[in-house]
Amino acid sequence: MTKLKRVEVSYRDPSIRIKDFEEVCLGYTEEEARKEAARCIQCKNPHCISGCPVAIDIPGFIKKIADGNFKESYEILSTYTSLPAVCGRVCPQEDQCEKYCIMGRKGDPLAIGKLERFAADYALENNIEILKKIEKNGKKVAVVGSGPAGITCAGELAKLGYEVSLFEALHKVGGVLTYGIPEFRLPKEKIVAREIANLEKLGVEIKKNVLIGRTYTIDDLFDQGYEAVFIGSGAGSPVFMGIPGENLNGVFSANEFLTRANLMEAYKKASDTPIFLGKEVLVVGGGNVAMDAARTAKRFGSNVKVIYRRTKDELPARVEEVENALEEGIEFLFLANPLEILGDDHGWVKEVRAIKMELGQEDADGRKRPVPLPGSEFTFKTDMIILALGTNPNPLISQTTADLKVDEKKRIIADDFGITNKDGVFAGGDCVSGSATVILAMGAGKKAAQAIDEYLKK
Numbered sequence: 218m219t220k221l222k223r224v225e226v227s228y229r230d231p232s233i234r235i236k237d238f239e240e241v242c243l244g245y246t247e248e249e250a251r252k253e254a255a256r257c258i259q260c261k262n263p264h265c266i267s268g269c270p271v272a273i274d275i276p277g278f279i280k281k282i283a284d285g286n287f288k289e290s291y292e293i294l295s296t297y298t299s300l301p302a303v304c305g306r307v308c309p310q311e312d313q314c315e316k317y318c319i320m321g322r323k324g325d326p327l328a329i330g331k332l333e334r335f336a337a338d339y340a341l342e343n344n345i346e347i348l349k350k351i352e353k354n355g356k357k358v359a360v361v362g363s364g365p366a367g368i369t370c371a372g373e374l375a376k377l378g379y380e381v382s383l384f385e386a387l388h389k390v391g392g393v394l395t396y397g398i399p400e401f402r403l404p405k406e407k408i409v410a411r412e413i414a415n416l417e418k419l420g421v422e423i424k425k426n427v428l429i430g431r432t433y434t435i436d437d438l439f440d441q442g443y444e445a446v447f448i449g450s451g452a453g454s455p456v457f458m459g460i461p462g463e464n465l466n467g468v469f470s471a472n473e474f475l476t477r478a479n480l481m482e483a484y485k486k487a488s489d490t491p492i493f494l495g496k497e498v499l500v501v502g503g504g505n506v507a508m509d510a511a512r513t514a515k516r517f518g519s520n521v522k523v524i525y526r527r528t529k530d531e532l533p534a535r536v537e538e539v540e541n542a543l544e545e546g547i548e549f550l551f552l553a554n555p556l557e558i559l560g561d562d563h564g565w566v567k568e569v570r571a572i573k574m575e576l577g578q579e580d581a582d583g584r585k586r587p588v589p590l591p592g593s594e595f596t597f598k599t600d601m602i603i604l605a606l607g608t609n610p611n612p613l614i615s616q617t618t619a620d621l622k623v624d625e626k627k628r629i630i631a632d633d634f635g636i637t638n639k640d641g642v643f644a645g646g647d648c649v650s651g652s653a654t655v656i657l658a659m660g661a662g663k664k665a666a667q668a669i670d671e672y673l674k675k
């Protein structure tokens with residue numbers, strides 16, 4: 218095998234995996250990981266690091282894998298990230314670190330994500346813990362939301378000696394990692410819960426079932442003695458299309474469908490969680506959320522189509538998830554957009570009227586704008602529609618926090634370090650950027666922790 222080709226990772230057979238919710242990608246064996254890691258040429262000026270929002274020493278952790286020092290590889294990773302097993306599974310590496318890997322110029326870039334997953338899984342399987350002694354400084358900080366932004370901010374502050382309380386509205390921690398991304402991509406007990414458990418080992422106090430904005434306001438938290446507050450409350454309010462028929466029975470947001478499947482565990486055979494399942498399911502959208510909804514519906518036994526306004530090349534979902542979806546028999550209707558949802562006499566979804574699209578001029582963001590092709594309307598049968606069109610932040614916190622500035626989409630306005638207009642209040646992750654990625658939320662949590670530290674040292 219030439220050094221230009223990446224060591225292939227194994228996946229479960231599509232015909233078997235669509236019948237259960239077990240993890241699809243099997244990850245590298247030790248031998249495979251060492252072989253892949255040995256392809257890294259240890260660049261003097263590694264561009265991969267600048268492609269990583271938390272600037273992991275990528276050549277450093279990969280070298281340790283190549284040498285067979287898996288524990289030391291994990292030690293390096295854990296200096297930069299609290300969720301390496303999660304990121305190794307869900308980061309869009311092709312647009313980040315791997316995009317800048319020099320090996321990619323002539324062959325395949327290093328499988329940086331799969332190697333990160335390998336080192337992190339090795340540490341979890343072998344109960345390796347990297348705990349340093351922490352000197353407490355007696356100052357209290359509140360973190361709102363236990364998604365990647367909140368987890369990272371809380372972990373970084375705890376390492377700096379702060380007494381951190383993490384407030385979470387739900388009965389389980391993890392944010393989208395727990396209620397959004399399905400088990401077959403990110404196992405909850407085996408991976409998410411165990412990486413989050415490291416937070417408690419750092420001394421972070423986790424307070425579940427506390428809805429900030431109702432149970433307490435942000436201002437109440439200051440009255441309780443917290444000297445700074447980080448808001449990492451995500452973007453959980455789904456966007457709808459605004460087309461006729463969206464209120465029919467059988468139309469769901471991807472958020473609701475995935476929350477029932479994941480957080481409420483409808484995917485488990487013994488579960489009695491109610492979940493609506495159509496025979497012919499249409500998923501609208503082309504991002505990771507759309508792929509997760511489509512592949513989840515497939516595992517429940519539905520025939521699934523995804524309708525997307527642009528072409529396969531523009532799909533915003535991770536390439537690996539698109540390939541997995543295709544292998545699993547998800548059908549794609551590219552360059553098409555729903556116009557109307559038609560119902561039967563009892564108010565249930567029956568059909569969709571859609572129109573074909575073509576790509577026109579580039580937008581300000583450089584993407585070609587899809588435009589409808591006049592006279593190309595078509596209708597097809599469907600009995601369930603899942604909308605995966607993006608999300609905006611829930612306005613509860615901004616509505617109940619005096620003077621906190623938000624934009625027209627209710628995103629909290631904060632600078633690159635999470636500093637908001639309100640003294641002592643910091644924010645980051647999807648509640649600031651709108652729906653983005655795990656690693657960007659982590660990067661925002663990390664920067665905000667540094668800013669909070671500077672603020673409280675003044």
Ligand SMILES: Cc1cc2nc3c(=O)[nH]c(=O)nc-3n(C[C@H](O)[C@H](O)[C@H](O)COP(=O)(O)OP(=O)(O)OC[C@H]3O[C@@H](n4cnc5c(N)ncnc54)[C@H](O)[C@@H]3O)c2cc1C
Pocket residue numbers: 307308309361362363364365366367384385386387390391392393394397398399427428429430449450451452453475505506509535611613614645646647648652653654655656658
């Ligand atoms: C289905 C799905 C699949 C995705 N797939 C990928 C992927 O493959 N790769 C990738 O990089 N990204 C993916 N993303 C995006 C990624 O998960 C998010 O960008 C990331 O989780 C944002 O992190 P966050 O911490 O800002 O918010 P979240 O993860 O949304 O966490 C926010 C937390 O705050 C809590 N909260 C909200 N309001 C309050 C309140 N008032 N009081 C207390 N707690 C509150 C919420 O319950 C939640 O637990 C996906 C998203 C979804 C929905």
